[in-house]
Amino acid sequence: MKTSSFEKEINVLRNDIDEVDSQLVKLLAKRRKITTNVGKLKSAAGMPIYVPEREAALLRKHRENAENAGLSADLIEDILRRLMRDSYISQDANGYRCVNTACKKIVIVGGAGQLGKIFVDLFTRSEYKVSILEENDWSRSHEILADVSVVIVAVPIRWTSSIIQKLNNLPDDCILADITSIKEKPLYEMMKVHAGPVVGLHPMFGPDISNLIKQTIIVCDGRLSNKYCWLLEQFQVWGAKTYSVEANSHDKAMSMVQVMRHFSTIAYGYHLMTEGANLSQLVEMSSPIYRLELIMVGRLFAQNPILYSDIIFANPDNISMMKRFALRFLELLKDVEQGDKDAFVEMFKQVSNWFGNYANDFLKESKAMLLKADDLKSN
Numbered sequence: 001m002k003t004s005s006f007e008k009e010i011n012v013l014r015n016d017i018d019e020v021d022s023q024l025v026k027l028l029a030k031r032r033k034i035t036t037n038v039g040k041l042k043s044a045a046g047m048p049i050y051v052p053e054r055e056a057a058l059l060r061k062h063r064e065n066a067e068n069a070g071l072s073a074d075l076i077e078d079i080l081r082r083l084m085r086d087s088y089i090s091q092d093a094n095g096y097r098c099v100n101t102a103c104k105k106i107v108i109v110g111g112a113g114q115l116g117k118i119f120v121d122l123f124t125r126s127e128y129k130v131s132i133l134e135e136n137d138w139s140r141s142h143e144i145l146a147d148v149s150v151v152i153v154a155v156p157i158r159w160t161s162s163i164i165q166k167l168n169n170l171p172d173d174c175i176l177a178d179i180t181s182i183k184e185k186p187l188y189e190m191m192k193v194h195a196g197p198v199v200g201l202h203p204m205f206g207p208d209i210s211n212l213i214k215q216t217i218i219v220c221d222g223r224l225s226n227k228y229c230w231l232l233e234q235f236q237v238w239g240a241k242t243y244s245v246e247a248n249s250h251d252k253a254m255s256m257v258q259v260m261r262h263f264s265t266i267a268y269g270y271h272l273m274t275e276g277a278n279l280s281q282l283v284e285m286s287s288p289i290y291r292l293e294l295i296m297v298g299r300l301f302a303q304n305p306i307l308y309s310d311i312i313f314a315n316p317d318n319i320s321m322m323k324r325f326a327l328r329f330l331e332l333l334k335d336v337e338q339g340d341k342d343a344f345v346e347m348f349k350q351v352s353n354w355f356g357n358y359a360n361d362f363l364k365e366s367k368a369m370l371l372k373a374d375d376l377k378s379n
Contacts, residue, residue: 028083035087046097049088050213050239058084078368088213088239096126099234106150109133109163114207115179116154122212122238138166145170150231152201153178153186157310164189172196175228179203181254182314183220183247191222198222199231200247202254206303213239220247255321262300262308263322269297288370 042049059077066076106123110116111132123130133144145151145167151174155163160180167190170176176194178186183200190198200220209215217240219232232242245253272279286294300308312318335343352359 031083032086032090036090038087039090043095043097046237048237048239049096055084074368078371089210096122097237098126098128099237100149100230103128103149104147105129105131106152107131107133107145107148109151109153109167110155113154113156115203116152118203118207118209118212119152119154119179126234126237141166142169147171148174150175150177153180155180156306157182157314160186161189165193168193170194170196173227175199175231176222177201177228177231181258181311183218183250187220187222187247197224197227199225199228200250202250211239215240217242218250219244220250251315251317255315255318259312259315259318260321260325263312263318264325265297265300266308269301272297289366292370 039049059080062076062080063073066073106128108116108120108123108130109132111120111130112134116132120130120132131144133141137144148171151167151170153160153163153167153176157180160178164176164178164186167176173196174194175197176190177199178190179201180186181202183202187198187200190200199222202218202220204216204218205212212235217235219242221244235242272282283291283294332344332347335341335347355362
């Protein structure tokens, strides 16, 4: 085929693609208007924005439609999930149902902070009366806390206990809660100063989220759960999932889920720096999986070091956990040093068996994440 003929034909096809893409943009704009109206209707009816059953049914239906049309079901699911995420954002702007209209006032201690602001915004958009209590407000705390129905402590971990100790004159029926990442000690302090309903909360998200849809809030019961159950329902109306667990079990799990991961990530970043690694070269040479790992390391160092030092230093039991991790690291290193590949492979098989079905589930999930990481690298 001559070059001039090729260019003519490919330009025709490219124009066709551009036209289809333009139609897609118009359809997406139309879809956004519809989902905004759905949000208004849900808000007026008091329905939650996120309905897991509805989302799952739609994905199943359109995956089947995609396969029947000769398209990749995974591609269609990826597109739909992105569209749904955009839909939730458009619906989120319309506000939420107020679960407890009898609630007089909610006070967020530390409501001007990054995480506190999220709850101030959500309660306000649910039409609760919300006040914040900051460091300079304690001289008039009696006024701010008068007739309060809910007090949520949203201050850094290092200040949580001292702040809770100041809340010793709340109304008997007031709900007292905290949103720190450790639970045993705050719960102990809250139970000591307040005879009313008490609950420990741990939002499993950072301050950079725009809504609570598909987010998890861990719940540790303190006292009188029947009095604070409406608060958990309110979280669910906002789209969050609540997961209940005992405070001691929570803190043990967090030492592995948060503390150990943060500490090992910080150690890895520190090691890269002290080794004088050429970061730009590492990024360019990385496959999607290694780039994703670098992204997660770099993401941590883009944030406030005080936050991570608070999490790591908050519980003395974390030291024992990290020491055990270090010992196992050295055990494996000894196998490598001694050239004992059989021992290393045996350990690998044991861990694989321990993960069970989760290993393949995580492999599938990671593939979708890696595709997105690859897209980022292409840009």
